[in-house]
Amino acid sequence: MARKKGREIHGWLIVDKPAGVGSTDVVSKVRWALDAKKAGHAGTLDPDATGVLAIALGEATKTVPILTDALKAYDFTVNWGAETSSDDASGEVVKTSDVRPTEAAIRAALSGFIGDIMQVPPSVSAVRVDGARAYDLAREGEVVELAARPLWVESLELLATTEHTADLRMVCGKGGYVRSIARDLGRSLGCLGHVDHLRRIWSGPFGAEDGIAFDRIDRANQVEIEAALLPLQSALVDLPQMQATEIGEIRILNGNPGQVLGHAEFGAEVWVSRNDRALCIGRYMGGEVQPSRVFNLG
Incomplete structure (x- = not known):
């Protein structure tokens, strides 16, 4: 019998971690509570430490390096x-x-x-x-x-x-x-x-005020947890944003350089969206972006 893989859920859940719980334990509980296919965190907290633990779900895990590098x-x-x-x-x-x-x-x-x-x-x-x-x-x-x-x-x-x-x-x-x-x-x-x-007290763009209490993470509170989810692009606020053209979107989603609208320094790392949907992180090459991480949001 094939093992159930879990649901495709994308975004960030900010947990206010209590003392006495390991960071990987928090990730495991979030994944279980949401029946999520994929989850990870952006920066370990010691078991005795409390506060902001940012949990990436689904395609948001591709943005973890951005948040890991943040102040x-x-x-x-x-x-x-x-x-x-x-x-x-x-x-x-x-x-x-x-x-x-x-x-x-x-x-x-x-x-x-x-x-x-x-x-x-x-x-x-x-x-x-x-x-x-x-x-x-x-x-x-x-x-x-x-x-x-x-x-x-x-x-x-x-x-x-x-x-x-x-x-x-x-x-x-x-x-x-x-x-x-x-x-x-x-x-x-x-x-x-x-x-x-x-x-x-904060990690990149995420603050303690964004956090859900650890003791609220349970399958019985799945609706409440999903309501606390932040979009994937919440972790990308420090990167310049570009808008893909219609043809550019198709090319980017296939992993190819795509035409974009916007301004950034040549070679800068940027993120690209179209119609409020995050498409990728990549390098701005003057009118086009070469994607390095493409978001498959379905």
């Missing part, structure tokens, strides 16, 4: 005085310090974490080492030395502070680890630190 914002609390094995409150304390930073010292240190920085991911992370996930190796007791990676930090600001904690907001690019920021900030201040609470 994201996080609110988080750093606890001073201890460094942990996971760089957050779930790990074992490995070092302690009686030093506590002043507000002035924290503000002065933040400038060293803005702009182009190099960041070593937490040892308990999804980074692959010789084909294995770092967190799996850590669970097996292996000591993993992870290489530093570049990260763009748009901004890092202090929101509030107490003697033992600091509340911060960071806007950063792809591949940012808030836990690493907390660890490295604590080291730079000589007091050590780890993340206590972490919440992603």
Whole structure:
């Protein structure tokens, strides 16, 4: 008997992820609740983290790289005085310090974490080492030395502070680890630190206000979930939009360069639509777009 493949559903569902649930678990539950054929997410959140988790359904999965590269914002609390094995409150304390930073010292240190920085991911992370996930190796007791990676930090600001904690907001690019920021900030201040609470407040064009609560994701609430779906092109707002001609639409849907109307720099990545229907992402070649990802929306 052939396995049921699921329904063709296209678009984005923004979930307000609670603590204690893995990102892949959220994707699986969304796919099950909607009986969707295909689903994926655009940026992992740690199990203990909360906030915006953008779930792509169907053809929207072809836009995931666009959202993955977009800026994201996080609110988080750093606890001073201890460094942990996971760089957050779930790990074992490995070092302690009686030093506590002043507000002035924290503000002065933040400038060293803005702009182009190099960041070593937490040892308990999804980074692959010789084909294995770092967190799996850590669970097996292996000591993993992870290489530093570049990260763009748009901004890092202090929101509030107490003697033992600091509340911060960071806007950063792809591949940012808030836990690493907390660890490295604590080291730079000589007091050590780890993340206590972490919440992603927005990811690209999607904010927490767009999110549906995780506990509402159930087949009994399928109509409510579908009403919360955002169109595929919601993830493409940072790309120039082009309008295909009638002949251009036919050619683009067949994977060929197609005539478009609109303005963009030659060679720029754009997205193309016709009659409010998204057709593709591609390169503008002066009057035509060469598609790189074509949307088969039926």
